[in-house]
Structures are given as structure tokens and as C-alpha cells.
Amino acid sequence: MRAFNGKTDRKGTVKTDSIETGHGTLRYPCFLPDATRGVVRCVGPDDLRSVGISGVMVNAIHLARRPGTALISRLGGIHDFMGWSGPVVSDSGGFQIYSLISRQSRLGSVSDRGFAYRFSADEKRRLVTPEKCIRHQFRLGADMMFCLDVCTHPDEDESRQLQSCKRTVAWAKRCKNEFDARVGEVPDDQVRPLLFAVVQGGSSPDLRRICAEQLQEIGFDGYGFGGWPIGSDGELVDAVHQLAFLLPPDVPKFALGIGRPDNLVRAYHAGYDLFDCAMPTRDARHKRLLVFCGKPEDLSFDDSAFYNCIYLEDAKHTADRGPVDETCDCLCCTSFSRAYLHHLFKIGDSLALRLASIHNLRFYVRLTEALAKRNTND
Ligand SMILES: [Zn+2]
Numbered sequence: 001m002r003a004f005n006g007k008t009d010r011k012g013t014v015k016t017d018s019i020e021t022g023h024g025t026l027r028y029p030c031f032l033p034d035a036t037r038g039v040v041r042c043v044g045p046d047d048l049r050s051v052g053i054s055g056v057m058v059n060a061i062h063l064a065r066r067p068g069t070a071l072i073s074r075l076g077g078i079h080d081f082m083g084w085s086g087p088v089v090s091d092s093g094g095f096q097i098y099s100l101i102s103r104q105s106r107l108g109s110v111s112d113r114g115f116a117y118r119f120s121a122d123e124k125r126r127l128v129t130p131e132k133c134i135r136h137q138f139r140l141g142a143d144m145m146f147c148l149d150v151c152t153h154p155d156e157d158e159s160r161q162l163q164s165c166k167r168t169v170a171w172a173k174r175c176k177n178e179f180d181a182r183v184g185e186v187p188d189d190q191v192r193p194l195l196f197a198v199v200q201g202g203s204s205p206d207l208r209r210i211c212a213e214q215l216q217e218i219g220f221d222g223y224g225f226g227g228w229p230i231g232s233d234g235e236l237v238d239a240v241h242q243l244a245f246l247l248p249p250d251v252p253k254f255a256l257g258i259g260r261p262d263n264l265v266r267a268y269h270a271g272y273d274l275f276d277c278a279m280p281t282r283d284a285r286h287k288r289l290l291v292f293c294g295k296p297e298d299l300s301f302d303d304s305a306f307y308n309c310i311y312l313e314d315a316k317h318t319a320d321r322g323p324v325d326e327t328c329d330c331l332c333c334t335s336f337s338r339a340y341l342h343h344l345f346k347i348g349d350s351l352a353l354r355l356a357s358i359h360n361l362r363f364y365v366r367l368t369e370a371l372a373k374r375n376t377n378d
Helices: 045-051 060-065 069-074 078-082 094-103 130-140 158-183 205-218 238-246 261-270 279-285 331-335 338-347 350-377
Strands: 018-021 024-027 030-033 056-059 088-091 108-110 115-117 126-128 144-146 194-199 222-225 253-255 274-277 288-292 307-311
Touching: 024 030, 030 056, 030 350, 045 350, 056 060, 056 078, 060 069, 060 094, 060 126, 060 130, 069 130, 078 088, 088 130, 088 274, 094 108, 094 115, 126 130, 130 144, 130 158, 158 194, 158 205, 194 205, 205 222, 205 238, 222 238, 238 253, 238 261, 253 261, 261 274, 261 350, 279 288, 279 350, 288 350, 331 350, 338 350
Parallel strands: 030 274, 056 088, 088 144, 144 194, 194 222, 222 253, 253 274
Antiparallel strands: 018 024, 108 115, 115 126, 288 307
């Protein structure tokens, strides 16, 4: 037990192979599907548990907009609201606001104070400060929280990258102060949440190092990769690898938004422990299903040849009696044929979305289990 604000520490615990939260364990490598608006789209909590998902990632800004974090708090917090008893990580929403503003500058602006933003032109402008962002996450009752950060595109010039780093560090400090004040109010019988910071710096190794050092001086439970992790060629940018080297080996590293299976493997080998992405469920809704090229325990993960993506709308699946993936043990693969799923997609039945999402999520859990096993055997 570590001392925490002078009280007996019942804070979530960082271990070498996992994080213990008040709602369960996140064992590395851990993939958390995005439940941005409080739902992993098309699947329920029982489906998540059945495929082995241990935690989900919600988004504070999206939930603050609808239905409102005060309402969720009144209804017992995000776990009760979603009917999900496992760990919930909340993203700050900084990346989403940045994406919004960079696409349409009239929707918002950034200043030292925080972000002023609205999701559409007919909405009222909202202000989110670092302090407010942490308060939203406490209202949710998340097990792991993220500091509000200022994202950049790697192509932006050095002065913008420097400004982003300065604001990210200043905001992280304000987030930490707010977190420390709020965490003291958490009842003693509850496990207290963890706080992660996000490292910015674009493609500049120097800025990444400075940002990482300054955030570590403030001190957080873990660190996330900030900015755009994927280059125009679809591969991980060098900064993803660089940041893993800049951080101590025993500190949890979150590869935010890194979701393509081969990129997840590369980031894991670079030293990242936690991953989130909307890709498995988004792909499922677009009829793209991920299939291992053999049993995961027999596969080499040295390149991207360990999996394929099948497109269920293809006519060749019309009379295919086989499962989506004959090595998979999910509900979709053990109960239904490719032909049936093809039919469900053709007639637009929502069961297709659920079954395809279950399968793709199970693919990610099997992938992370195979990587963990290989690591243990090594
Ligand atoms: Zn399956």
C-alpha cells in the first residue's frame, strides 16, 4: 500500500504486468474497445464479457455533451449507467475537440484557459478547461482518467508543436491539482482512480523528450502517446517507438487510438501496454471481419501476414457453410455460417452487426492473449 494524500491508499495499483482498478484488472497487453458515448456500438455488456473484454474506453467530452456527466453521476456513475461492472477508462476528449476544430475552425478555438467548442454550428459554445475535464471524469466515476491535452498534426510547424507541448504540460499540472483535490473526496471504502497524462511533440524527438520529462516531473500513474500515431502510409510513425524508449520501462504506456492489428503488435513490441480503438466494431459494421491465418498460438507476429480481412458482402460467401474463422470460439463462429451472416447483412438485420462485432472483438482478445503467452514463454 502506498501513501496517498495522507490516507490509507486504496488507489488503483500499477503492477509490472497489469493495473488493478476498483472494478477489476487490466492485464497487459490490454485492448479496450471504444465506448465513446457510453456504449460499445451494437454489443452489450454480456457480449463484451463473453469475448473476454476486460475494460472499455469512454469519452468525457462526448458524455458531457449527451446525456451530461451530472445526470450520469445522479444515476450512479458510468458503470451503473452502462450496466458494465468492469474497468472504465475515460479519455479526456482533447483529441476529438482538436479533430473537430482542425476540420472546421468556426466550431472552436484553443487558448491557455482551455477549449471553446461546439459540435455543430447550431449548438451553443462550451468551454472545457483542464479542471472541468477532470470534474467530468470524476462524475463519471472512471477507474482511469486522462489529462486534457493539446493535439497537433505532425505536419504543423515547430512553433505550433512547441506551443502544444507547453499547453499540454501546463494543463496536465492543472489536471493533477484538480485530481488531487477531488480524489481526497472519494470515500475511503472506494478504490481511487488513476490519472494518465498524454505526451505531445509531433514528429520532433526533442519535443517528445522534453514533454515526457516535464510530465514525469509532475508525476502520473501512466502516459499515453498523443498526436497522430499513423503516417500517410498506414504505418506507425517513428515518434510512437521513440516515446516508448523515453519513458521508464515499468511505467504503463497507453497507445491511444492504435488499433490495426499489425500496428497494435508493433506498438506492443515497442513497449506499450494498453490500447484502444473503435476499429474492430467499426469494421464489423462495414462487413469487414478479421481472420487469423492459422491458430494464433502458432503464428509469427513479425509482419502483417498473420491475419486477413474478409468482406462478407462478397458474393463468394452466399453459400459458404463455413464459419467466419474456423479457429475462433466466439458466438458468431460457433453458431453461424458465413452464408447466414452474408444473408443478414443483405437484408440489413441488426443481428449481423452484433455477431460481426462480437467476432472482431474476440479477434482482438485472442490476439492480445497470444502476445501475452508468447511473452511469458520467451
Ligand atoms: Zn469468431
